Amino acid sequence: MAQKIEPRIFKGARDFLPPQMVRRNYVINIIKTVFEKYGFEPLETPTIELWETLSGKYGEEGDRLTYRFTDRGDREVGLRYDLTVPLSRVVAMYPQIPKPFKRYQIQPVWRADKPQKGRFREFYQCDVDIVGSASMLADAEIIAIIYEILQILRFEEFTIRINSRKVLSGMVEVSGAGMEKEFDIYRAIDKLDKIGFEGVAEELQKLAIPESAVGKLLDILKIEGTPAQRLDTAAGLLAGSAAGQQGVAELITLFQYLSRYEIPGSCFAFDICLARGLDYYTGPIYETVVEKPRIGSITGGGRYDNLIGLFSGQSQPATGSSVGLERIITVMEELEMFPPQLNTSTGVLVTVFNEDLLPYSIQIAGKLRQAGINTDLYTGASKLRGQFGLANDKNIPLVAVAGPDEQAQGSVNVKNMASGEQQTVPLDALVEYIRSILSGD
Amino acid sequence: MAQKIEPRIFKGARDFLPPQMVRRNYVINIIKTVFEKYGFEPLETPTIELWETLSGKYGEEGDRLTYRFTDRGDREVGLRYDLTVPLSRVVAMYPQIPKPFKRYQIQPVWRADKPQKGRFREFYQCDVDIVGSASMLADAEIIAIIYEILQILRFEEFTIRINSRKVLSGMVEVSGAGMEKEFDIYRAIDKLDKIGFEGVAEELQKLAIPESAVGKLLDILKIEGTPAQRLDTAAGLLAGSAAGQQGVAELITLFQYLSRYEIPGSCFAFDICLARGLDYYTGPIYETVVEKPRIGSITGGGRYDNLIGLFSGQSQPATGSSVGLERIITVMEELEMFPPQLNTSTGVLVTVFNEDLLPYSIQIAGKLRQAGINTDLYTGASKLRGQFGLANDKNIPLVAVAGPDEQAQGSVNVKNMASGEQQTVPLDALVEYIRSILSGD
Known part of the structure; x- marks a missing residue:
């Protein structure tokens, strides 16, 4: 035997053992199914991208946080940092x-990045986008998908917050804060949930924005009433800005479309305080927050009509969202929202009584597998007791015992591991x- | 608009556009379904592994071909090179x-590696393994899985070649070639398909093996008859080697088990010329070859009872196979084996006649989606003609037209894009x- 190597994992990376994988796959399958139901099709891009593709697309921080290296042919490359830039490259x-x-x-x-609780160096992203449509219908499709995914996953209290970069831009314009500070202002507003209005005011003051402009921005951010009333108030306040007016008009159209999708009005809302962190958004922006637990947004996205043109040289309207798979999980x-029993993909363990009875066990396993039932056949060296122990450790709900009596009768003894109930069943049945039992009938 | 960046992909990597993805997912789903049907559960390990985990596990060539870099914390790391070493680390x-x-x-x-036709720098591996069973039943399970996957994918002419490293070891022992040259001899035999018996003889001579031993090795490799007869002959020739005898006995047990799985005898065969390239195999080895096209093996694996101990310090019997996803695809x-129509995941495109009729189109799409039918709703700016063009370009089989007449009647006009047939159907039906239509009835 060679010298033992201490088994260690790269910090910030994770192994997903079967029980976790089964739950992850459950969520991923639901998301995929909804995406495809809405006519979206799968795309995959490589892990390794040329550095020239990634460089400068995510700002200074992104450049710093990208895993970068030189390959054997002296090419500068980096590991995929998000799914939007690869999409832009593919479209071009x-x-x-x-x-x-x-x-x-x-x-x-x-x-x-520095790994922290809930923050990993390797994690899944899950994006859904429409490239080539300037219509608010495209934004509505994305929001409808988010609603449906969260419904199926049985999220109960969530709000899809909706705003528009055009509305925000109009707000900056009418406040007199100066358009050159637009993105800094959005980043300050983006911190509202964490630092409150006072904190945002301080951040804005740091940007050397005139006191009067800070006051106007805060007045607009603090507008009250129902979402519809607030949109109405915003329309009035932004009347002096063409961008602001267009933003309001687009949101009105978007909300009309959403009502056609039969999404309950309680699940989405105009929220002028939603800013989103990234610079590239150009129209509607949207994110989903859950009331409990306080974990930030579980989806986030918006319209980005200029990013695609970075590679194609030709502007393409685009909108889409990330579904925060890791946070959702x-x-x-x-909240223990996973269906119970979702910690194994296997339904039955067929035991092996002894070598002589092995053919009978193979026959039983074959019958179950042929019927599409996920069936483990015991391949270890333990006696029956140990085989039950294995089923227990693996969370397998049923154990099929085929001893000499059962073989003689052409039957199988099935034990329900949860209830302890045992029943002898003819092979035919x-x-x-x-x-x-597995379907819970 | 920022300066245009020429869109380029890293050489040896691939983008998988929707038609390819749909076919890849079709194959992956079948493979997963069979794995789970046999009671195997999913595992995922990180892309980035510590260099100490990967280093030296794949021989000199592997060290050279691993993507390696130093992370920001000065840790030596590498990208996942296969799925067997990560499994060994996880088990430990x-x-x-x-x-x-x-x-x-x-x-x-x-x-x-240098990219070539069919050889990529990034590609999927697909492994199925049993750790902790020394029984030939474990090897039989793996081989049964391979058979069932290839059956469902409609492979017609394939052979699962089966041999044992113990048989080969016995052969080296009785030939007098010297056990210290064991692995070099296996690597020479592994080239048989490419260079023939003469080529193998030359390779063996290069290893400075006595002429008489080369002759004996070739005599054994050339044994004739049916697979069963050959195993019988081998048993006789290897009678002087304990390892050889054990290898033959294990294969006899394995073949008995396989016959219980109802795998046709024409699909697997004892083949003493099968050697496999890797050093770590210790028992049965197996690979699948297809008759047409000549592409090498599409699955390959075997028993490796010592590898796991490298990390755990404790030997664990293990056996398993790679299913060559990329080659299978x-x-x-x-051979055009994919079901026709397998180039989109979408079943219907619902057109949008004009802005006024959009609510009706949303209603129709909603109805279809609710029924689980993958439905695209047109979000672009083209007239009906352009919308039909889109369905055609995307290989969407059906187009649902909802114009003013249809809305007035509460109906939809459905066009079958393959046959050109059109039919007006009440919304209820x-x-x-x-x-x-989609199910082909």
Whole structure:
């Protein structure tokens, strides 16, 4: 035996053992199914991108946090940092892709960040975007998808907050704060949830914005009433800005569309305080917050009509959202929202009584597998007691015992591990019996 | 608009656009379904592993071909090179994992290799392994899985070649070639398909093996008859080697088990010329070759009872196989084995006649989506003609037109894009009508 190597994992990375994988796959499958139901199609891009593709797209911090290295051919490369820049590259490289291009993409990304609770160096992103449509219908499709995914995952209290960069831009314009400070102002507003209005006021003052402009910005951010009333008030306050007016008009259209999708009005709301951190948004922006636990947003996105042109040289309207897979899983674990039993993909363990009876066990496993029932056949060296222990440790709900008596009778003894109940079933009725227990009938 | 960046992809990496993704997902889903049907559970490990984990595990070539870099914390790291070493690390790190551990893993790996036709720097591996079982039943489970996957994918002419490292070891022992040259001899035999018996003889001579030993090795490699006869002959020839005898006995047991799985005898065969390239195999080895096209093996694996101990310090019997996802897809593309229509995940495009009729189109799309039919709703700015063009370009089989007449009648006009047939269907009957066309009834 070679010298033992201490097994260690790269910090900030994770192994997903079967129980976690089963829950992750459950969430991913629901998300995929909804994406495809709305006519979105899958895309995958490489892990390694040329550095020239990634460089400068995520700001200074992004450049710093990208895993970068030089390959053997002396090419500067980096690991995928998000899924939006690769989408932009793909749209530019393959002009033959039919538009509007409705694509989804679920792949890991990497950040050379300090690992913390809930923050990893390798994590999945899950994006859904429409490239080539300037219509608010495209934004409505994305929001409808988010609503449906959260419904199916049984999220109960969530709000999809909706605003528009054009509305924010109009606000900056009418406040007199100066358009050159637009993005700094958005970043300050983006901190509102954490630092409150007073904190935002301080941040704005740091930007050397005239006191009167700070006051006007805060007045607008603090408008009150129902979401519809607030949109109405905003329309009045932004009347002096063409961008602001257009932003309000687009949001009105968007909300009309959303009402057609039969999304309950309680699940989405105009929120003038929503700013989002990234510079590239140009129109509606949207994110989902859950009331409990306080974890920040679980989805986030918006319209970015100029980013695609960075590669194609030709502007393409685009809108889309990230679905925060990792946060959704965290919330679902914390609130115990996963269906019970979702910690194994296996339904039955078929035991092996002894070598002589092995053919009978193989026959039983074959029958179950042929019927599409996920069936483990015991391959270890333990006696029956140890085999039950294995089923227990692996959370397998049913154990099928095939001893000499059962073989003689052409039957199988099935033990329900949760209830402890045992039942001897003729081989012919086994599939039906096991199906009925596994489906919870 | 910022300066245009020429969109380029890292050489040896690939973008998978929707039509390819749909076919890849089709294959992956079948493989996953079979793995889970046999009671195997999913595992995922990180892309970035500590260099100490990867280093030296794949021989000199592997060290050279691993993408390696130093992270911001000065840690030496590398990108996942295969799925077997991460499995070994996982088994050692989490001793609580119940054994036998039946896991599957489908993730990309990276090789800093020269890209060639069919050889990529980033590609998927797809592994299925049992850790903690020394029984030939474990090997039989793996081989049964391979058979079932290839059956479902409609591979017709394939052979699962089976041999044992113990048989080969016995052969080296009785030949008098010297056990210290064991692995060099296996690597020479591994080239048989490419260089023939004469070529192998030359390779063996290069190893400075006595002429008589080369002759004996070739005599054994050339044994004739049916697979069963050959195993019988081998048993006789290897009678002088304890390892050889054990190898033959294990294969006899394995073949007995396989016959219980109802795998046709024509699909697997004892083949004493099968050697496999890797050093770590210790028992049965197996690979699948297809007759047409000549592409090498599409699956490969075997028993490796000592590798796991490298991390755990404690030997664990293990056996498993890679399913060559990329090669399988290549073969299926070349032989046109994919079901027709498998180039989109979308079933219907719902057109939008004009802004006034948009609510009706949203209603129709909602109805179809609610029924689980993958439905694109047109979000672009083209007239009806352009919308039909989009459906055509995206390979969407059906187009649902909702013009003023249809709205007035509460109906939808459905065009079958393949046959050109058009039919007006009442809204109430739409789901059923579209389901019947999509399911090919």
